[in-house]
Amino acid sequence: MxxxxxxxxxxxxxxxxxxxxxxxxxxxxVAVSRDAAAAGxxxxxxxxxxxxxxxxxxxxxxxxxVTDGPYAEVKESLGGxxxxxxxxxxxxxxxxxxxxxxWHGGAIExxxxxxxxxxxx
Amino acid sequence: MKYAMLVYGDQSAWQELSGEESARLRxxxxxxxxxxxxxxxxxxxxxIGRELASASEAKVVRVxxxxxxVTDGPYAETKELLGxxxxxxxxxxxxxxxxxxxxxxxxxxTLEIRPLVTR
Numbered sequence: 001m002x003x004x005x006x007x008x009x010x011x012x013x014x015x016x017x018x019x020x021x022x023x024x025x026x027x028x029x030v031a032v033s034r035d036a037a038a039a040g041x042x043x044x045x046x047x048x049x050x051x052x053x054x055x056x057x058x059x060x061x062x063x064x065x066v067t068d069g070p071y072a073e074v075k076e077s078l079g080g081x082x083x084x085x086x087x088x089x090x091x092x093x094x095x096x097x098x099x100x101x102x103w104h105g106g107a108i109e110x111x112x113x114x115x116x117x118x119x120x121x
Numbered sequence: 122m123k124y125a126m127l128v129y130g131d132q133s134a135w136q137e138l139s140g141e142e143s144a145r146l147r148x149x150x151x152x153x154x155x156x157x158x159x160x161x162x163x164x165x166x167x168x169i170g171r172e173l174a175s176a177s178e179a180k181v182v183r184v185x186x187x188x189x190x191v192t193d194g195p196y197a198e199t200k201e202l203l204g205x206x207x208x209x210x211x212x213x214x215x216x217x218x219x220x221x222x223x224x225x226x227x228x229x230x231t232l233e234i235r236p237l238v239t240r
Contacts (some may be wrong), residue, residue, distance in 0.1 A: 004173055004206065005182075009195050041221055046208065047238040048125055055214060057221040057232040064222040071129045071233040072199050078127070078235075081206065083171065089180060096182040097189040108182040109196040111203075112174040 002043060002113035003092035005082040007099055009106035010075060011050055028100035029080075036095055043083040051077045076106060083113075086098060123237040124217045128205040130230035132176055148183040153225045159207060160223055164216060165236070176202045201230050 016024070029047070036042035051070040058065045070077060079101065086092045089110060096108040134232030138146070161168045197200055203224065211217050214234065221232035 002171065004171060006196070006203065009191050044123065044208065046123070049236040049238055051235075054219065055128050055167045055234040057218055057227055058230075059222050059227040059236065062182045064176075064218070064227075066218055070235075071127070071201065071231045072197070074197060074199075076196075078203070078237075081125075083169075089178075093180055093182055093189070093191055095182075098182055102182055102189075106183075107196050110180045110182060111176070112178050114172040 001086060001115075002082045003086055003089060004111050004113060005084060005092065005096045005099065006078055006109040006111065007101045007106065008081070008109065009074045009079050009101040011079065013105070015050075024099045025104070028098075032082065032095065032098050035098070036043070036082065040115070041084050041086055041091075041095065043085050045080070045082040047080040048078060072083070075096040079106075083105050123208065123210045123239065124214075125235045125237060126207040126209065126217065126221050126224070127203055127231065127233040127235065128207070128224060128226050129199075129201040129233060130204045130226045131200055132202050132204060135202075136175070136177075150225050153223075157220075157223045157225070160237040161207065161220060164211055164220060164223060165209040167210065170205070174204060204230075 033042060033045050054070040056067045056069060056071050083093050084095050092110050096110050099108050102108045176195035181192045181194040181196045183190045217234045221227060221234055224232055
């Protein structure tokens with residue numbers, strides 16, 4: 001089974017960190033990828049650019065409306081994800097608890113990936 | 122350039138439908154999803170696409186004073202929730218916008234495009 005761990009954190013807080021604090025946190029993120037990959041539990045992981053770099057697209061009445069900025073202005077925004085392959089959600093939660101944002105006032109949302117035989121692309 | 126395309130839609134509308142009705146709507150929109158997957162595959166043969174299970178199945182994980190706290194999710198209480206993600210490598214943002222507008226969910230929800238950090 002696959003689980004997506006969505007990393008939510010306070011973007012402004014992240015930008016306030018010193019270079020040393022940030023690189024320590026990075027090491028924590030890289031360690032999760034490395035350990036999960038070594039355990040055969042990692043499918044993919046990425047960090048997203050800040051919400052300032054977001055573009056939102058909506059189609060209404062057949063017309064594409066493109067706006068700068070994220071879908072929702074929230075204090076804690078999606079900053080990255082890990083896609084885990086695990087036997088159970090409990091195992092995915094254990095990996096999630098190792099992600100630095102979970103320790104620093106942020107939160108990790110763990111969502112099972114929907115399996116649809118028709119769209120197994 | 123690598124991009125995440127975040128698919129936000131109103132899940133509550135789906136949950137109010139009967140199993141039969143939602144299966145019918147899924148089947149109805151299927152040709153458009155298949156057309157989208159073809160376009161995405163042409164733009165990036167290594168595209169990753171995942172549909173997330175309903176937010177009611179989500180768990181939110183926090184660690185406070187070394188203690189893992191798990192609550193039933195989702196994390197954000199917004200009307201439109203993240204329902205799926207595409208990760209693609211594309212020529213530019215215009216290409217990402219073109220593909221995002223082909224996602225059937227864009228007609229009632231929102232597609233958010235975010236560049237990925239490359240290191």
